[in-house]
Amino acid sequence: MLRGLWSAASGMAAQKLNIDVIANNLANVNTAGFKKSRTDFQDLMYQTVNEAGSETSTGEQVPVGIQIGMGTMPVDVHKVFIQGDFQETKNELDMAIEGKGFFKVLSGTEERYTRAGNFKLDSNGNIVTPNGDKLQPEMTVPTDTSSIKVNSDGTVTAFDSQGTGTALGTIEMYTFANPAGLYGCGHNLYQATDASGEAVSGTAGTEGVGTIAQGFLEVSNVDVVQEMVDMIMAQRAYEINSKAIKTADDMMSIVNNISR
Amino acid sequence: MISGIYNLMDGSLTQDLRFETIANNIANSNTNGFKRDIISFNQTLDMQSNSKTDFSQGPVRYTGNELDIALGAQGFLKIQTPTGTRYTRDGALSINAEGFLVTGSGDQVLGENGPISVEGGTVSIGQDGQVSVDNEPADKLLIVGFDKPELLKKEGASCYSYQGENKEISKQTDAVVKQRYLEGSNVNPTQEMIEMIETYRAFESVEKAIQSIDGSTGKMINDYGQVPQ
Numbered sequence: 001m002l003r004g005l006w007s008a009a010s011g012m013a014a015q016k017l018n019i020d021v022i023a024n025n026l027a028n029v030n031t032a033g034f035k036k037s038r039t040d041f042q043d044l045m046y047q048t049v050n051e052a053g054s055e056t057s058t059g060e061q062v063p064v065g066i067q068i069g070m071g072t073m074p075v076d077v078h079k080v081f082i083q084g085d086f087q088e089t090k091n092e093l094d095m096a097i098e099g100k101g102f103f104k105v106l107s108g109t110e111e112r113y114t115r116a117g118n119f120k121l122d123s124n125g126n127i128v129t130p131n132g133d134k135l136q137p138e139m140t141v142p143t144d145t146s147s148i149k150v151n152s153d154g155t156v157t158a159f160d161s162q163g164t165g166t167a168l169g170t171i172e173m174y175t176f177a178n179p180a181g182l183y184g185c186g187h188n189l190y191q192a193t194d195a196s197g198e199a200v201s202g203t204a205g206t207e208g209v210g211t212i213a214q215g216f217l218e219v220s221n222v223d224v225v226q227e228m229v230d231m232i233m234a235q236r237a238y239e240i241n242s243k244a245i246k247t248a249d250d251m252m253s254i255v256n257n258i259s260r
Numbered sequence: 261m262i263s264g265i266y267n268l269m270d271g272s273l274t275q276d277l278r279f280e281t282i283a284n285n286i287a288n289s290n291t292n293g294f295k296r297d298i299i300s301f302n303q304t305l306d307m308q309s310n311s312k313t314d315f316s317q318g319p320v321r322y323t324g325n326e327l328d329i330a331l332g333a334q335g336f337l338k339i340q341t342p343t344g345t346r347y348t349r350d351g352a353l354s355i356n357a358e359g360f361l362v363t364g365s366g367d368q369v370l371g372e373n374g375p376i377s378v379e380g381g382t383v384s385i386g387q388d389g390q391v392s393v394d395n396e397p398a399d400k401l402l403i404v405g406f407d408k409p410e411l412l413k414k415e416g417a418s419c420y421s422y423q424g425e426n427k428e429i430s431k432q433t434d435a436v437v438k439q440r441y442l443e444g445s446n447v448n449p450t451q452e453m454i455e456m457i458e459t460y461r462a463f464e465s466v467e468k469a470i471q472s473i474d475g476s477t478g479k480m481i482n483d484y485g486q487v488p489q
Binding site for chain 2: 003004005007008010011014015018038040041042043044045046049050052064065066067068069070071072075076078080082100175177178180181194195196197200207208233234236237240241243244247248250251254255257258259
């Protein structure tokens with residue numbers, strides 16, 4: 001009975017985590033470039049009460065034994081890098097990536113990666129994220145610029161009021177063997193880990209990297225309907241686990257009251 | 261009379277096992293590819309009971325994630341764990357840093373030519389289990405079936421090991437794979453709730469019967485033989 005109690009408790013803990021993750025997804029339904037997370041569960045170890053193949057008292061073999069499971073555990077909470085929808089903003093420093101690539105930015109001295117393309121200019125004309133992290137490779141937009149053009153292959157050109165273009169450089173894209181293994185740093189930034197593999201640089205427009213769309217933003221890939229359904233499932237699973245705990249409690253109370 | 265108490269104690273122990281199994285099923289009602297266990301009892305002298313796994317298909321839902329796969333009603337993925345070859349139906353796959361297709365716990369998923377490298381590019385998995393990267397065939401998922409599925413032993417972490425002989429494992433020829441879908445747990449909360457109530461009440465009546473035997477034994481010892489006044 002105590003095993004059952006712990007199994008149900010593990011189920012409640014797991015569903016609580018599930019709700020935590022869903023709540024964060026829903027909170028970020030309007031965050032540009034946000035990628036939703038998903039919790040996956042696995043069963044815990046099993047205790048073999050009676051081994052299959054052992055002999056019964058009548059000399060026969062037990063065809064199937066008894067295994068009692070110990071509940072569930074969350075195995076991972078991973079980012080799901082499905083493409084989000086595109087939203088047209090007409091802002092010339094908004095860039096959406098159509099494909100698997102990431103932008104690289106320098107956050108202090110740390111290299112970080114992002115898919116949120118809502119860039120701005122700082123006072124020195126650098127292209128930066130809303131938090132001031134510089135887009136890599138760094139490029140400075142001249143003060144007399146009237147418009148900026150970003151091509152789908154990442155080349156950036158600044159035009160002055162006379163319409164003369166100056167090439168500022170090329171935005172490089174980075175891909176990962178396992179983007180789900182990236183470490184989320186908050187502020188829409190990710191950091192490479194041993195699980196994600198090293199960042200591989202590539203040119204926008206080449207195979208597997210993706211292209212840049214200027215004047216668009218990639219919106220959050222959270223699907224509200226899906227999250228609501230998952231939330232209902234998680235809540236009900238939580239509830240039924242609590243019923244199992246209640247039942248275990250009642251059964252133990254019966255045992256305690258056998259002899260009065 | 262006393263032997264009656266022992267029988268009843270066996271009964272309460274088996275209800276106990278049954279409850280623990282139900283609690284585990286319930287805890288895993290949201291575990292991908294989980295198969296529920298059922299405890300059944302034989303009314304033989306030695307009260308032999310056994311647990312068996314219900315391998316019926318769980319609900320299949322769309323996730324949109326390219327590394328999620330759901331297997332059709334039959335078959336298991338073959339995976340390589342540090343402790344040996346295992347089998348699973350949990351299709352929430354990932355790619356590790358070396359670019360190999362792995363399970364959620366990081367164990368390599370085996371194809372017909374060993375571990376499957378899917379480094380870089382878009383992964384597509386066909387209905388027959390053919391894995392392609394950027395439309396270049398990489399390998400085919402090794403999906404196997406068992407002559408005696410009852411000999412599959414749950415190892416935890418959604419894995420099974422096969423306790424029978426290797427010759428009883430064969431390639432599942434009619435296997436169907438659905439990419440971007442996941443198979444959920446085949447635990448049905450309604451059924452588990454009903455069985456839990458049933459178990460609870462059975463447990464309760466066993467305890468009542470123990471009390472009643474205890475009561476009549478007490479009566480026999482204390483009341484019989486007393487000379488009526």
